Ligand SMILES: Nc1ncnc2c1ncn2[C@@H]1O[C@H](COP(=O)(O)OP(=O)(O)O)[C@@H](O)[C@H]1O
């Protein structure tokens with residue numbers, strides 16, 4: 001009996017489990033994986049190769065690679081060997097000239113391009129045009145700089161032949177640094193914890209969530225209670241009006257706020273006519289920008305809170321309200337002692353739900369102030385979105401962005417656990433009422 | 437405090453539920469508003485406590501017109517049908533609520549709550565929540581909350597309807613005891629005639645928003661003004677015979693039964709009449725013999741109940757001391773006390 005009901009329960013849950021794994025668990029796992037890499041647009045998300053670039057050499061010099069080794073790497077040398085001959089032949093150099101090169105100069109190495117060129121000019125079958133000569137010269141060039149090695153061993157060997165005298169650990173360092181693909185790293189977290197910018201954004205986020213949440217709960221409560229005391233017709237019209245922010249598509253809603261607050265918009269014009277300071281309130285000053293960010297998000301939440309609170313209010317037995325009135329409670333006392341206690345769970349629910357959705361939402365801010373002016377209204381979710389998916393410089397730092405997202409997930413999950421404790425969710429989830 | 441309703445009228449959405457009701461409840465009296473459900477008892481009660489506003493007429497407490505006062509200012513205690521306790525407060529807080537909202541000092545509240553808890557026998561429950569109480573205990577808490585601030589008037593809306601039979605019996609006498617001890621003027625709304633008869637000084641019986649008769653339980657039982665009142669009071673209920681007046685008496689429509697009735701002497705022959713006979717007036721003793729067939733017999737331990745079908749199909753109820761000589765299906769020839777018969781005109785008026 002017990003196992004059967006267990007199986008039935010599992011069968012009922014399986015679609016939910018699939019959805020849970022597919023849409024919640026997998027993204028979190030992927031985020032966690034990405035967070036420990038240095039993936040970005042330049043590394044790509046598949047493997048890479050080994051390339052020593054000029055920039056890399058500059059960086060290596062700063063990181064303790066001896067200057068002479070770095071400089072040596074940046075130099076080209078010209079080696080007359082069968083490979084070079086073959087390359088030149090492919091490039092269309094006169095075979096007679098090539099034969100002569102092989103015979104006269106075979107096995108020699110030149111460190112200076114001009115020297116090599118001068119040597120070639122002395123040969124009998126040298127080409128007439130300088131261009132063809134240069135072409136031939138280029139084929140013998142052997143350089144580590146900007147050549148691409150597909151495997152680590154190839155890169156190591158090339159460097160070793162180029163710099164036979166370099167110490168092994170220096171070669172290791174160069175090879176490792178020359179890798180263009182992504183690698184595992186904890187650098188993202190180190191970077192996050194060490195920049196002062198991070199703390200700035202954390203503070204912004206805490207401020208944003210706390211104030212928007214309070215706004216949501218208080219406005220939601222106010223709306224629900226006022227509509228509760230209104231006559232039925234007026235109440236439903238009134239609550240429909242307040243639902244608009246919730247049901248308007250977010251882009252349209254953001255555009256409406258822009259019309260409302262930008263230069264030449266409603267507020268601007270009104271303030272101008274009244275002789276009050278008129279400017280682009282959305283982006284013109286930090287206090288107005290915050291006010292607008294909080295209201296834009298707060299009204300959406302308040303509409304949601306209002307619905308929940310209203311339905312909880314309707315569930316209060318009317319006799320309790322009557323009883324409180326004959327007991328002598330004023331309207332305010334009725335709200336304070338009867339109505340608010342009945343709204344305890346909805347308030348807790350809205351608080352926890354909205355904390356989580358505010359923590360992870362950035363669309364509204366992105367579409368309105370876009371984190372400005374400066375970065376004053378940038379919150380964590382927006383910053384991680386910009387880092388990972390929306391960089392101005394074009395280098396999207398997936399790894400760093402994922403690290404930021406992972407921190408958000410950890411904070412969110414911890415908060416959920418705390419809230420579930422508060423809700424005493426286990427009590428709500430008692431034994432099933434119907435037995436199989 | 438005397439309560440007076442003068443031409444009290446109440447309409448819901450243009451639908452008149454109570455039309456010009458007049459009622460006086462004397463100081464210290466407990467009056468029952470008795471009637472079938474939907475007749476407007478609760479509406480009347482809620483108008484008295486101010487939950488409903490009157491649409492016409494006046495409500496007076498003593499000589500104070502409270503018709504337009506909000507319920508907060510009427511100083512009434514109400515016990516609601518489902519008790520309407522505040523589930524998030526302890527019993528103590530529930531009872532203290534009327535005092536807390538008027539900001540009495542903590543010491544006063546504490547003393548008043550403990551006094552009233554003692555009166556209602558719930559002193560040991562004060563720390564509990566309403567959800568942890570039985571129906572009878574909740575009832576007492578509701579009563580304590582209604583009484584704690586010494587209201588001028590106590591209103592009870594079907595206070596016993598949600599209790600089981602034994603508790604109902606117990607709470608009936610409890611409520612009456614408390615009402616007598618406090619000497620408070622009370623209105624009890626009920627659809628149960630036993631409750632009304634056992635608890636109240638007077639009963640106002642209502643039908644369709646009107647008061648049909650106000651009387652003491654005893655007078656109302658023996659001297660009902662209409663057939664509705666006669667039918668409403670009494671358990672087992674009265675049985676009615678339909679027939680007509682003939683030669684100073686009553687005969688069934690098929691002429692089979694003839695009852696001599698003093699009142700019938702002034703009634704023209706052929707007038708349609710209804711005669712009500714209470715079950716205790718039909719049995720082994722009486723002056724008019726009646727034969728019929730027992731169609732239903734039931735014992736209640738001390739008494740037996742019989743339904744006897746007469747040849748024309750009408751049914752008389754009889755209640756007799758328990759004995760088991762008669763069973764369903766038996767033919768019996770019993771007697772009826774014609775002097776106790778109640779005679780009603782076709783429209784239900786008592787003659
Ligand atoms: N709030 C209301 N709105 C509309 N009609 C109501 C309302 N309250 C009561 N009524 C109507 O008034 C009549 C009397 O109701 P009520 O006083 O509750 O009866 P009861 O005697 O059973 O307590 C009923 O027909 C009921 O439908």
Ligand SMILES: [Mg+2]
Pocket residue numbers: 477478479594
């Ligand atoms: Mg009622």
